[in-house]
Amino acid sequence: MKKTYSRISKAELAIPHNPRSWQSKFSLNDIIGTGELMDSYRDAIKVAAAYELPVMICGETGAGKELAAHALHALSDRCAGPFVWVNCASIPSELIEAELFGYEGGAFTGARSQGKPGKFELATGGMLFLDEIGDMPLALQGSLLRVLQMNEIVRVGGTNPVSIDLCIVCATNKPLLDLVRAGRFREDLYHRLNVLSINVPPLREREDIPYLAERLLARIAGRLGKPTPNLTAQDRKLLLGYAWPGNVRELENGLTRMLITGKLSISVTEPSSNPAQPAPTTSLKQRIQSQTDAEIRTALKQTQGNKSRAAELLGISRAHLYRLLKEQGAE
Numbered sequence: 244m245k246k247t248y249s250r251i252s253k254a255e256l257a258i259p260h261n262p263r264s265w266q267s268k269f270s271l272n273d274i275i276g277t278g279e280l281m282d283s284y285r286d287a288i289k290v291a292a293a294y295e296l297p298v299m300i301c302g303e304t305g306a307g308k309e310l311a312a313h314a315l316h317a318l319s320d321r322c323a324g325p326f327v328w329v330n331c332a333s334i335p336s337e338l339i340e341a342e343l344f345g346y347e348g349g350a351f352t353g354a355r356s357q358g359k360p361g362k363f364e365l366a367t368g369g370m371l372f373l374d375e376i377g378d379m380p381l382a383l384q385g386s387l388l389r390v391l392q393m394n395e396i397v398r399v400g401g402t403n404p405v406s407i408d409l410c411i412v413c414a415t416n417k418p419l420l421d422l423v424r425a426g427r428f429r430e431d432l433y434h435r436l437n438v439l440s441i442n443v444p445p446l447r448e449r450e451d452i453p454y455l456a457e458r459l460l461a462r463i464a465g466r467l468g469k470p471t472p473n474l475t476a477q478d479r480k481l482l483l484g485y486a487w488p489g490n491v492r493e494l495e496n497g498l499t500r501m502l503i504t505g506k507l508s509i510s511v512t513e514p515s516s517n518p519a520q521p522a523p524t525t526s527l528k529q530r531i532q533s534q535t536d537a538e539i540r541t542a543l544k545q546t547q548g549n550k551s552r553a554a555e556l557l558g559i560s561r562a563h564l565y566r567l568l569k570e571q572g573a574e
């Protein structure tokens with residue numbers, strides 16, 4: 244994955260920077276839905292768009308967080324500025340700092356000689372959307388906090404601060420407060436980012452599923468060049484009786500299959516409808532634990548085993564680090 248990512252980064256570097264490519268692709272009109280729940284969700288987007296404050300978008304996977312971020316940008320006074328997005332979960336932790344902060348020429352092995360602006364710089368004048376913020380490495384969370392306080396960044400390998408002017412929008416499908424309690428997410432950063440929040444309703448709580456399905460069906464049929472079929476009473480019953488763990492994305496997939504096979508079949512990812520589906524092998528707690536262990540190892544490596552500096556890098560107290568090391572059995 245790292246090799247592929249590095250190849251993509253190099254290819255990306257070869258493309259001249261085009262600010263027009265960083266634009267929101269969806270507006271509030273693209274958010275389909277009726278009823279009180281959807282009205283108050285759209286109102287929350289409108290309120291957030293009216294202020295230049297950090298926004299936290301929370302919701303389950305596939306519920307429409309990214310769509311909400313695009314709509315927010317399109318509705319804000321910054322709509323003429325760039326809308327730059329970063330998925331904190333998809334970039335290897337050793338590359339994410341350079342990705343966000345950019346780097347000076349020759350900052351590290353493999354860095355292009357003329358350097359590269361990071362996403363903070365690219366988003367100046369507009370909005371930076373940090374998707375899956377809960378996956379941001381702890382060490383980088385401290386740097387992000389500093390950016391939010393000072394409105395300036397220093398490129399990796401650089402010495403001069405660069406002023407930035409942007410609005411930060413984050414999204415998470417993980418309960419961030421749980422990560423804060425587990426020592427995986429900085430509490431000060433959590434409060435700094437969570438000024439205005441938008442909760443994207445999960446599909447199973449929506450009353451307008453058949454309406455949404457009809458509108459999506461027409462849209463997908465148009466894309467596939469097929470006539471739009473009508474939903475039968477049986478289809479509607481099926482749509483309303485399902486839990487939709489994958490939310491709108493899962494519904495879109497089901498409708499696409501319907502257009503191809505001629506029959507609405509509900510997703511095969513629902514555990515109760517597929518007992519053979521393997522259960523996750525590790526619990527959230529175990530995954531948080533192993534991520535924490537990995538970050539502690541990285542911080543200790545970076546500081547050549549200096550625990551005080553490692554604790555500083557991780558944004559936790561020395562006592563906290565000692566406690567975590569003890570839990571790992573390393574002390």
Ligand SMILES: Nc1ncnc2c1ncn2[C@@H]1O[C@H](COP(=O)(O)OP(=O)(O)OP(=O)(O)O)[C@@H](O)[C@H]1O
Pocket residue numbers: 273274275276302303304305306307308309310311416491492495
């Ligand atoms: N209200 C809606 N109306 C129309 N399409 C929607 C709506 N909500 C979500 N979608 C569509 O569902 C799909 C998933 O949405 P999106 O990528 O925004 O979800 P997400 O919450 O960011 O998912 P993930 O957490 O996996 O990144 C997209 O194709 C999006 O356009």
